[in-house]
Amino acid sequence: MKEKIHKTMRDNPALRWGVLLLSSLVMFFNYYFYDALSPLKDLMQTNLGFSSSDYGAFMSAYSVPNVFLAMAVLGGIILDKLGIRITGTLFVFMMALGGVITAYGASDMYLAGGPGYALMNSFLTGYSPSLKMMYLGFFIFGLGAETSIVVLSKIVVKWFKGKELALALGLNLAIGRLGTALALFLSPYLIHPEWTNAIWFGVLLLWLGLLFYIIYIFLDLKIDKQVKEALPESEEDQFRWRDLLDLITNRTFIFITLLCVTFYSAVFPFVKYAPDLLMNKFGMERDIAGQISSILMFGTILLTPLFGWIADNKGKSATLMYLGSALLIISHLMFALTTITPLLPIFLLGVAFSLVPAAMWPAVTKIVGDNKLGTAYGFMFSVQNIGLWALPILVGVVLDASNPEFRIDLKDQQFKEIQHSGNFESTLNTKSSTFNNKDIKFKYVVYKDSLSGEIVYRSYYETKTGKDGNYSINLKNNEMVDFTNFDLLQIPEDARIFIDRVKSPTFGDNDTIRLLETSKFRLDENNQYIANLADSGKKPDKKNFDAIISIKDAEGRVIYSESQKLYVDKTGKTEIKFGFGELRSVNYDALNFKQEKYVAEIIEPLDYTNAMLMFSALGLLGILFAFLLKRDDKVSGYGLEQPNIQK
Numbered sequence: 185m186k187e188k189i190h191k192t193m194r195d196n197p198a199l200r201w202g203v204l205l206l207s208s209l210v211m212f213f214n215y216y217f218y219d220a221l222s223p224l225k226d227l228m229q230t231n232l233g234f235s236s237s238d239y240g241a242f243m244s245a246y247s248v249p250n251v252f253l254a255m256a257v258l259g260g261i262i263l264d265k266l267g268i269r270i271t272g273t274l275f276v277f278m279m280a281l282g283g284v285i286t287a288y289g290a291s292d293m294y295l296a297g298g299p300g301y302a303l304m305n306s307f308l309t310g311y312s313p314s315l316k317m318m319y320l321g322f323f324i325f326g327l328g329a330e331t332s333i334v335v336l337s338k339i340v341v342k343w344f345k346g347k348e349l350a351l352a353l354g355l356n357l358a359i360g361r362l363g364t365a366l367a368l369f370l371s372p373y374l375i376h377p378e379w380t381n382a383i384w385f386g387v388l389l390l391w392l393g394l395l396f397y398i399i400y401i402f403l404d405l406k407i408d409k410q411v412k413e414a415l416p417e418s419e420e421d422q423f424r425w426r427d428l429l430d431l432i433t434n435r436t437f438i439f440i441t442l443l444c445v446t447f448y449s450a451v452f453p454f455v456k457y458a459p460d461l462l463m464n465k466f467g468m469e470r471d472i473a474g475q476i477s478s479i480l481m482f483g484t485i486l487l488t489p490l491f492g493w494i495a496d497n498k499g500k501s502a503t504l505m506y507l508g509s510a511l512l513i514i515s516h517l518m519f520a521l522t523t524i525t526p527l528l529p530i531f532l533l534g535v536a537f538s539l540v541p542a543a544m545w546p547a548v549t550k551i552v553g554d555n556k557l558g559t560a561y562g563f564m565f566s567v568q569n570i571g572l573w574a575l576p577i578l579v580g581v582v583l584d585a586s587n588p589e590f591r592i593d594l595k596d597q598q599f600k601e602i603q604h605s606g607n608f609e610s611t612l613n614t615k616s617s618t619f620n621n622k623d624i625k626f627k628y629v630v631y632k633d634s635l636s637g638e639i640v641y642r643s644y645y646e647t648k649t650g651k652d653g654n655y656s657i658n659l660k661n662n663e664m665v666d667f668t669n670f671d672l673l674q675i676p677e678d679a680r681i682f683i684d685r686v687k688s689p690t691f692g693d694n695d696t697i698r699l700l701e702t703s704k705f706r707l708d709e710n711n712q713y714i715a716n717l718a719d720s721g722k723k724p725d726k727k728n729f730d731a732i733i734s735i736k737d738a739e740g741r742v743i744y745s746e747s748q749k750l751y752v753d754k755t756g757k758t759e760i761k762f763g764f765g766e767l768r769s770v771n772y773d774a775l776n777f778k779q780e781k782y783v784a785e786i787i788e789p790l791d792y793t794n795a796m797l798m799f800s801a802l803g804l805l806g807i808l809f810a811f812l813l814k815r816d817d818k819v820s821g822y823g824l825e826q827p828n829i830q831k
C-alpha cells in the first residue's frame with residue numbers, strides 16, 4: 185500500500201530558509217549586544233568612574249545566572265516543559281529588558297538621580313550606582329541570552345532535521361558571530377554626540393529581535409498543527425536527569441567540556457578587552473581598534489565552515505582542537521610579550537577560534553549521541569559560563585593591580601600651570617618596559633567637580649616616551665578633542681559662523697563648499713541658530729547634507745568646529761544645534777575655566793602584559809585538555825579522528 189506523504193511547511197524551502205533567517209537575526213542581535221560595550225571600556229572609565237575591575241565585574245554579570253542558576257541547563261528543562269513559543273518569548277524578552285536596564289544605568293537621566301538611583305546608592309556603597317544598575321541589566325540580558333541560544337538552535341533543528349541541518353546550524357552561528365564583528369566595528373562610530381547611543385542602538389536591535397521572534401511564533405503555531413497531524417510527538421530529545429548523570433561520568437565528555445571552558449574563556453573574555461588592549465598597547469584610535477578586533481570574528485565566519493568541512497570529510501577533529509589550542513597560546517603570548525603588528529596575533533586567534541568550535545561541537549555528537557545532545561550542550565554552556573564569568577573579573581583585577589597609578593590626578597597648582605603654559609611632564613609608572621621609547625596615546629579629562637564627575641573637556645594626545653618611560657606634552661595643543669561642554673565656550677562678540685557642505689564622506693579640507701559665512705548670529709539658550717542659506721544664494725542641492733559648522737574669531741582662529749547632518753527646508757532655512765555633532769576641534773583658551781572649580785586628570789595607557797599572560801596560561805590548560813582528549817579517544821573509541829560523514 186502506498187504510504188500517504190504529509191507535506192508540511194518544512195518542505196517549502198522559502199519558508200524553511202526564511203525561518204533560519206528570522207532565528208539567525210535574533211542570534212545576531214544577541215551576539216551584537218554581548219559585545220556592543222567592548223569598545224567603550226575607557227568611556228565607562230571616564231564617564232562612569234569604572235575601574236578595570238568594575239568593568240570586568242560588569243561584563244561577567246552575563247554569566248552569573250548561567251553559572252549560579254545553571255540557566256543553560258534549567259532553560260533547557262523549561263524549554264522541554266513549556267515549549268519553544270513560551271520559553272523563547274520569555275527569554276528573548278529578558279534579553280531586551282536587560283538591554284534597557286543596562287543602557288539606562290549609563291544614561292544621564294539615571295545619573296541625575298532618575299528612578300532606581302537612590303535605591304542603588306543605598307547599599308554596597310563602595311560600588312557606583314551605575315555599576316549596580318548596569319550589572320543588573322547585563323545579568324538579566326545574560327539570563328535571557330544563553331537560553332535563547334538553546335531555543336534558537338532547537339528551532340533550526342525543528343525545521344531542518346533530515347534536511348540541510350549542519351549547514352543551517354553553521355549559518356546560524358556564522359550570523360551570530362557577524363553580530364559580534366559588527367558590534368566591535370560599529371560601536372566606535374555610534375558614540376557621537378552621546379557615547380551611550382552605542383548602547384541604545386544595541387537595545388533597539390534586541391527589541392527588533394523580540395518582534396522577529398513574535399513573527400516566528402505564528403509560523404511555529406502553524407507548523408506544530410501540521411506536524412501533529414503528520415507525525416506522533418517525539419520524546420527523544422527531552423531533558424532527562426539520568427542523561428546528565430551519564431554525561432558527567434563519561435571521561436571523554438568531561439575532557440571536551442574542560443577544553444570548552446578553557447578555550448572559550450581565552451577567547452570571549454579576550455574580545456571584551458581586545459579594543460581596549462589595542463588602544464592602550466598600540467595607541468590605536470577607537471574605530472581602528474574596533475575594526476582590527478572585528479577581523480577575528482569576520483575571519484571565523486569564513487574559516488569555521490572550511491574547518492567544519494575538513495572535520496566532516498577528512499576527520500582529525502581531536503588534532504584540529506589540539507592545533508587550535510596551540511595557536512591560541514602563540515597568539516596571546518605575542519600580545520603579551522611582543523609589539524609585533526596586532527594583525528598577526530588577531531589572525532592566528534581567528535584561525536584558532538575557527539578550528540576548535542568547528543571540530544568541537546560536532547565531536548560532542550559522537551561522544552553523547554543525538555538524543556542527549558540538548559542536555560550535553562546545556563551542561564557544556566553552563567560550565568563554559570564559569571570561565572566567561574571568572575575571566576573578565578580576573579583580567580580586570582590583574583589590570584588594576586598592574587596599573588595602580590595610571591590615573592594622575594592633577595593638583596590645583598598643576599592645573600593652573602597647565603592653563604597658563606599647557607606643558608605637562610611625567611614618567612609612565614609601569615613595572616614593565618612596554619612603554620619605553622614608544623609612541624603612546626593618553627587622555628586628558630577635565631571634570632566640573634569631583635562629586636558629579638560631569639565632564640567639561642576630554643581630549644587624546646600622542647607623544648613619544650623616553651628610555652625610562654618619561655614624556656612631555658603640551659595639553660593646550662588639543663590633538664583630538666573627544667568631548668567638550670559647549671556651554672562653557674566664550675564666544676567673542678565679533679565671532680563669525682561658517683557652514684561648509686562636505687562633498688564626499690572621506691573629505692579633505694578642499695572637499696568642502698562654503699554655503700554661509702556670517703557675523704550676524706545669535707545663539708538661543710539651547711545653543712541653536714537658524715541660518716538662511718537663501719540669503720547667501722548657495723542653497724545645497726540636497727535637503728539633507730553633511731556639513732562642517734565652525735565658529736572663528738575675527739583673526740580667523742577656530743574657536744569651535746563640528747560636523748553635523750543638516751536639513752534645509754524649501755525656503756533655505758536650516759537649524760543648527762551646536763554641541764550635537766561630531767566634534768572636530770575646540771580652542772582650549774576659549775573654554776571658560778574657572779580654575780578653582782575644576783578637577784583634572786591624565787589617564788595613561790594601561791599595561792596589558794600580565795593580563796595577556798593570564799590568557800596564555802589558559803591556552804596552556806586548553807592544550808593539556810586537548811591532549812588528554814586525543815589520548816582518551818584512542819581508548820574510548822569514539823572515533824574523534826574519523827570523518828564525521830561516514831561514506
Ligand SMILES: NCCCC[C@H](NC(=O)[C@@H](N)CCCCN)C(=O)O
Pocket residue numbers: 214215218330333337357448452541545561565568
Ligand atoms: N551548537 C552550539 C553552538 C555554540 C556556539 C558558541 N556559543 C557559545 O558557546 C555560547 N554559550 C556563548 C556565547 C557568548 C557570546 N554571545 C560560539 O562559538 O559562539
